[in-house]
Amino acid sequence: MIEIVIHGRGGQGAVTTGQLMAVAASYDDKESQTFPMFGVERCGAPVEAFVRLSDKRIDLRSQIYTPDIVIVLEPSLLSAVDVTKGLKKKGLVIINSNKKASSFGIKNGFVVKTVDATSVALEIFKKPIVNTAMLGAFSAVTELVSLPSLEKAVDDIFIGRKGKKIADLNKKAVREVYHKAKK
Numbered sequence: 001m002i003e004i005v006i007h008g009r010g011g012q013g014a015v016t017t018g019q020l021m022a023v024a025a026s027y028d029d030k031e032s033q034t035f036p037m038f039g040v041e042r043c044g045a046p047v048e049a050f051v052r053l054s055d056k057r058i059d060l061r062s063q064i065y066t067p068d069i070v071i072v073l074e075p076s077l078l079s080a081v082d083v084t085k086g087l088k089k090k091g092l093v094i095i096n097s098n099k100k101a102s103s104f105g106i107k108n109g110f111v112v113k114t115v116d117a118t119s120v121a122l123e124i125f126k127k128p129i130v131n132t133a134m135l136g137a138f139s140a141v142t143e144l145v146s147l148p149s150l151e152k153a154v155d156d157i158f159i160g161r162k163g164k165k166i167a168d169l170n171k172k173a174v175r176e177v178y179h180k181a182k183k
Contacts, residue, residue, distance in 0.1 A: 001054040002144060003064045007083050008073035010045045013131030017071070018049035020135055020153045025053045027149035033058050046081050053144055071138060072096060073117075073130050075104075084110060094137055096130050113141050115181045117173075124173050132170040136177030150174050 004021070008014030015036040022032035033052040050064045066086045072095040077083060084093065084106060093112045095104065098119065101112035117133035132154060139145050151171045158167035 001052055001056070001058065001060075002069065003067045004051040004053070004069045004071065005064055005067040005083075006049040006051065006071045006073065007077050007081060008047050008049070008131070009077065010047050012047070012073050013129065014047045014049040014073060016157065017073070017131040017135060018051045020132065020150065020157055021051050021053075021138065021145060023153035023156055024135075024139075024145040024149040027152050028146055030055060030145075031058050033060075037063060046077060067091065069094070069138075069142065071134055073134055075099070078104060084108070092142065094134070094141055096134055096137075113137070113181070115177055117177050120173055120176045120180070124169055124176070129173075133173040133177040136174040136179075137181040139174075140178045140181035147175065147178050150178075 006014045006017050018034035022034040025032040031054045035050055037048045052058050066088055068088050069092045070083050070087055072083055075095055075097045087110060089109055091110050093106055093110055095114045096117040097114045098116040099114060101114045106112045115137040117130040118128050120133050121128050121130045135150050139147055139150055154170045155167050158170055
């Protein structure tokens with residue numbers, strides 16, 4: 001079982017990121033589980049979403065304390081929250097940033113990857129909506145969910161809520177960051 005913690009700020013879509021990841025995993029014939037944890041429920045406050053992915057049934061029903069992977073939607077969270085708390089040895093940290101991974105000073109044997117999802121989001125949405133874009137990075141770096149499955153999940157979640165045009169823009173963001181992260 002792979003356990004993932006998504007760090008974002010209220011309103012950035014960390015919870016939706018978890019939902020999309022879980023739905024995509026189901027298209028890849030995996031079991032999945034996702035749930036949020038809110039602290040102070042206000043726009044901009046730190047938020048965590050949790051995801052479990054497995055080839056087997058998931059019976060565990062608790063918060064994730066020792067993740068394998070951490071996704072950081074907003075790099076300013078690194079100075080506000082210990083995003084590596086409990087991260088397993090050789091755990092993976094994927095940060096939305098245009099800076100080099102080494103500039104964050106994250107050590108202890110963790111693998112740190114950065115991808116500039118913000119620039120892609122600004123180009124596509126004209127706003128820094130990075131949650132779906134970061135799913136592209138997650139897929140490219142880990143290969144735990146496939147790009148086609150992410151695109152299906154985006155359609156499932158967004159067409160009913162926001163319409164086909166918004167779904168198509170989100171799929172474009174996923175694809176662009178996926179290809180950036182693969183380089």
